[in-house]
Amino acid sequence: MFSKETYVSRRAELRKLVKSGIVILFGNNDSPVNYPSNSYYPFRQDSSFLYYFGLNRDGLVGVIDIDEGTETLVGNDIDIEDIVWFGSVNSVKDMAESVGVANTAPMKSLQIICNNALKQKRPIHFLPPYRYDTKLQIFDLLGIHPNQQKEAASLELIKAVVKMRSTKEPQEIAEIEDACSIGYKMHTTAMRLTKPGFTEKFIGGQVDGTAHSYGAMVSFATIFTQHGEIMHGTPSWDVLESGRLALCDSGAENRNNYCSDNTRTYPVNGKFTQRQREIYSIVEACHDYVLDVAKPGVKWYDVHMAVCRLMTDKLKEIGLMKGDTEEAVRAGAHAMFLPHGLGHMMGMDVHDMEGLGQNYVGFDDEIQPSTQFGTNCLRMGRRLEKGFVVTDEPGIYFIPALIDDWKSQGLHKDFINYEMLETYKDFGGIRIEDDLLITDDGCRFLGTERIPYHPDDVEEFMRNN
Template identity: 55%
Template sequence: MFSQDTYRARRQKLTEKMGDGLVLILGNADSSMNYKDNVYHFRQDSNFLYFFGLDIQNLAGLIDLNSGEEVLFGDDFTIDDIIWMGPQASMQEQAAKVGVKKTMPFKHLFNYVGDAVKQGRKIHFTPPYRGENKLMLYELTGIPASQQQEQASLELIKAIVDLRSVKEAGEIAELKKAAAAGYEMHVAAMKMAMPGVWEQTIAGTIEGISLANGNPPSFPIILSQNGETLHNHDHSNLLQEGKLMLVDAGAQTSMYYASDFTRTSPVGGKFSQQQREVYEVVLAANNQATGLAKPGVSYLSVHLEVAKVIVSGLKELGLMKGDVDTAVQAGAHALFMPHGLGHMMGLDVHDMEDLGQIYVGYDDEIRPSNQFGTASLRLGRKLQPGFVITNEPGIYFIPALMDKWKTEKINTDFINFDRLEAYRNFGGIRLEDDLLITENGCELLGERIPITPDEVEATMK
């Protein structure tokens, strides 16, 4: 945990950004897997962690914006709990760790919020994403689950996004720990990428590395020799000589701060000429984004500049043609990179997207595109010092998409469809780093995982 002053300051800043009413932040409860007492690994709500810091089930935090009163609702552990779990701190002791003076049993939350509802006071809550909390909100406020998303407090959402977007020094230190664990995971995966190895063996090994560094991976591991499927969670294949293994994976620290890296390795340890040529284009795109990312620059503009690097590189390989700028304006690059350049990262690997990605990645000035490919860009707004973002360009040869565009004659002025046949079984390449936006530019979070073709081959030896 951070210091109690950190959590007090965060709640104070939140109060200063809000108007009147009550801010209600629900923690998470256990979720059962296959019967009640066999539960998934507990993951606390990130907003609750940010403002109240306690990684314990069945809690709720409340801030009265008018009086300034802060209350932590939760129950002390019983003797039965202690028998199974060992000695536990009291709720008062837990609250003291995060600078909250008042605690109440959880059942009192219903009277507290119910009275406020009767008085016509505003109840500010964030959009719930778990069934347990949707039911809880219905009991507390009477708002049906089907209406909770639209009735969540936009005022609270925008205040939280404003606060959590800029990372504090302690958060950056945690993110660097997550990056160090991510480095271990990816280097281990590279060294294991040999013919005949089961994908699940590698996925399981690197998941264990994350667990050994504090928590499960920051998201389900993407690992496949069929990397043209962008989020391929199928780990059932035996690796084949000549294929490319794409691994998109990150770690979480014990405080849930995330990393998110992608590397692509040649099965057997040696890139073919064709693979190396495409790889170099993706690497150039990645480096271009790192060079452009700085305060005041929109990530939408960086995304588009990266697209130009990809078009230029593919033109040199004979796969694209025509004017580069015009090709990007037409969205022709999206045949090869149908996703965005990156997203915010922090306590969540897609930071704060439970609040609504439109509020996290965009603002009143910069709005999402509706063009295929660029429409999937999750972060478009101008960068600020303290933002932590991902930089993840890629090139993929997706047979179904290639066939669709060729049949429907989409962007035929920019794509040499006949030349694409030699790449039909290529797969995909993605290279992802995590960036901290600084006062004058950006820096990589942690030591850079081997990324040049020579570095990757040397690591695999």
């Protein structure tokens, strides 16, 4: 949690940007798992609520009446039976005071606030809800069916929040660095434990445990798999086998809810085969290339496309692709190997602000999202600005189902060497990912300790640990 002044001035800026009406920022509630009170899903506050109100407790709503110039923290105090079960907590009044909010009100008053605003026909600004309890709350408060709420959300509010949250303050960058240092522990734990005979599940579980030990939680479901070609492959009960690659894509959310997100791919037995090293080096070159070109003013879309061309060039060198590079990439043939985007915004959400709508977060009037397979998964295209944090995560995958699908359709057969590709169906996938801070005139990776990724460093680390 930052200083009271931070939240006061963020809300003041928000009021200026949204100009008029009432802003309602819904905090999150506990998430039931298998019965109403079993919240073993750890509580996660809404990121925008955290950004403006800083309070990490369930059952709160922040109301900003821009016209009246008032701010109210809405929530119920707890009683002695709650104290027995959950311990003492601060009163709603104390919590409001700690973030410079003058007024408090019990939850039942939210309906009155909404009814009054509706009667006066004043605009009520809310963000697109993503949790179903919030959707129900909005339905009951405002009579808007959940299916219509995304459209009914306030564009002014979305744009103001995106504008503010996109550029990370120095104190936010320090939090991301902290998350990266937990991420370092998570990844090196996985690298240390990876050996033939363990299950993916075992290593993935130890990675999670490291996140839980040092931070709030994982920033997304840990990926630890010998099937790197499945983008979101969750750890299975399969046993690690010598000769295969293990891909670990995982990140921490630190105690102040800032994220890290890294990927490493390494040989289960600690030593790359020739073929693995060949493909790995292409991914490595693409990953490192971004460091040289990302800076304020550059379109992230252009960086993505340049990486696709570099990858195509290098895949041509080893014979997996062929034909004209420009044409191949324009046609989308490279997406056989890289079917996702180069990277996404990162902050309090690992895909930062994704819930507000990717089109507002990653794109603008100048740069619109693509509809082509592969490039349509690029979550961010717009020009970089100082203070943006984006992930740099190229990968090369050999996806048997996709190979069969495209081959049977004869897709991009002028650019893809399907005969050779057939022999890679048992390869898996490689991704290397780090978190990039855009600086005054360039960029740098976040995290003081670098998780090893140059192939010799990886082999050395695995030999010595």
